[in-house]
Amino acid sequence: MATVDKELNALIEARVNELLEQRLDALIRERMTALEKKQVKAKRMAIAVVSRGTIDAAYSALILATTAVALEMEVGVYFSFFGLNILKKGNQDNLKVVPLGNPAMPVAMPNIVSVLPGMTALATMMMKRTIQQKKIATVPELLEAAIESGVKLWPCQMAMEMFDLKRDDLIDGLPTPVGAATFLEFAGDADITLFI
Amino acid sequence: MPSASFEVHQRLDCKGLNCPLPVLKTKKALDGMAPGQVLEMTATDPGSKPDMEAFSRRTGHELVQATEQNGVFTFYIRKAAAK
Numbered sequence: 220m221a222t223v224d225k226e227l228n229a230l231i232e233a234r235v236n237e238l239l240e241q242r243l244d245a246l247i248r249e250r251m252t253a254l255e256k257k258q259v260k261a262k263r264m265a266i267a268v269v270s271r272g273t274i275d276a277a278y279s280a281l282i283l284a285t286t287a288v289a290l291e292m293e294v295g296v297y298f299s300f301f302g303l304n305i306l307k308k309g310n311q312d313n314l315k316v317v318p319l320g321n322p323a324m325p326v327a328m329p330n331i332v333s334v335l336p337g338m339t340a341l342a343t344m345m346m347k348r349t350i351q352q353k354k355i356a357t358v359p360e361l362l363e364a365a366i367e368s369g370v371k372l373w374p375c376q377m378a379m380e381m382f383d384l385k386r387d388d389l390i391d392g393l394p395t396p397v398g399a400a401t402f403l404e405f406a407g408d409a410d411i412t413l414f415i
Numbered sequence: 416m417p418s419a420s421f422e423v424h425q426r427l428d429c430k431g432l433n434c435p436l437p438v439l440k441t442k443k444a445l446d447g448m449a450p451g452q453v454l455e456m457t458a459t460d461p462g463s464k465p466d467m468e469a470f471s472r473r474t475g476h477e478l479v480q481a482t483e484q485n486g487v488f489t490f491y492i493r494k495a496a497a498k
Contacts, residue, residue: 282434290438290470291474354431
């Protein structure tokens with residue numbers, strides 16, 4: 220009888236060990252897959268375009284946004300205050316470059332000159348000519364590429380109120396205007412955050 | 416033209432275009448191709464060399480070959496398997 224018990228115990232132990240090992244293997248595999256999935260989660264970039272609504276601000280934001288999407292990142296851009304100017308319907312050709320107080324203009328212009336009427340228009344015209352000659356993507360092209368590739372271009376609801384802009388005053392293809400909390404929720408999980 | 420030991424499935428001419436267009440157009444072209452297929456992209460933007468290398472590292476699309484001849488860069492990019 221004792222021998223039978225002993226043999227039975229040995230059998231049970233062997234079986235339990237076998238099952239335990241199988242279960243552990245499965246669990247470890249599951250955990251590893253979950254970890255790997257976490258690691259390949261797309262990078263996220265959040266840009267707030269706030270301080271300026273100029274040609275250079277539009278380029279900085281849109282080139283980085285469209286390229287980030289090409290690099291398989293998730294991108295959200297928040298346009299508030301003067302940045303909202305970039306999203307105004309039919310306004311893309313009216314964006315300016317401002318020479319006043321800008322010591323980095325390609326053609327040096329003292330402030331006493333750039334303060335004169337027409338100097339912003341002149342500098343803008345020269346920059347636009349360069350853009351055309353050098354086959355640089357235009358702001359409408361970059362906006363279109365951004366929308367098409369799924370970049371979220373959020374207009375700030377408060378800035379729309381402030382500048383008295385309706386949804387129809389902005390270009391098509393934009394998400395619903397949002398407040399700071401929506402952008403911050405998105406930006407809270409961002410790997411890259413930029414302020415323009 | 417380098418001796419290529421792979422079949423080119425699609426060609427994309429980005430000569431004369433500046434950043435970010437070569438990268439954007441490359442991404443768009445690859446989106447329409449099958450995994451394993453090779454895209455040939457030509458560009459004159461000197462920034463396209465480091466940029467295509469970064470694009471490859473980030474997206475997993477393999478930069479099979481990159482050459483330069485008389486200011487024209489030629490890239491061969493093999494589309495990665497779907498993730």
